[in-house]
Amino acid sequence: MTADVGAQLRKGVVESCVLGLLAREPMYGWQLSEHLTRAGLIASIGTLYPVLGRLRDRGLVAAFERATGTGPVRKYYRLTPTGTAELARFQDAWGPFTAAVGAMLADASDASPHGGDA
Incomplete structure (x- = not known):
């Protein structure tokens, strides 16, 4: 994975990860940054x-x-009720999303001339 792809993936999920951490307990900035770094x-x-x-x-x-x-x-910082609902929406979408991506990447690996038993 190139650095650009990794950076984009991190950027896309960091807000949801903050919400997930705050769903566990309120935290101050340094605590959050320790988990995220x-x-x-x-x-x-x-x-x-x-x-x-x-x-x-x-x-x-x-x-x-x-x-x-x-x-x-x-x-x-603490989660608000709106934040709790947003986190739930993300969690509902994340599982099927990662499963679909994983399946596509596995299928691509199997079909690749460099992967699988081809």
């Missing part, structure tokens, strides 16, 4: 904040502040 979905925390801004603008996440008890107040 570890998975290779974003390059750094700096690329996360524009995503969070878009999600907030669309009403899918909301921000709130929470005292840490040991340091400064942190801004946390």
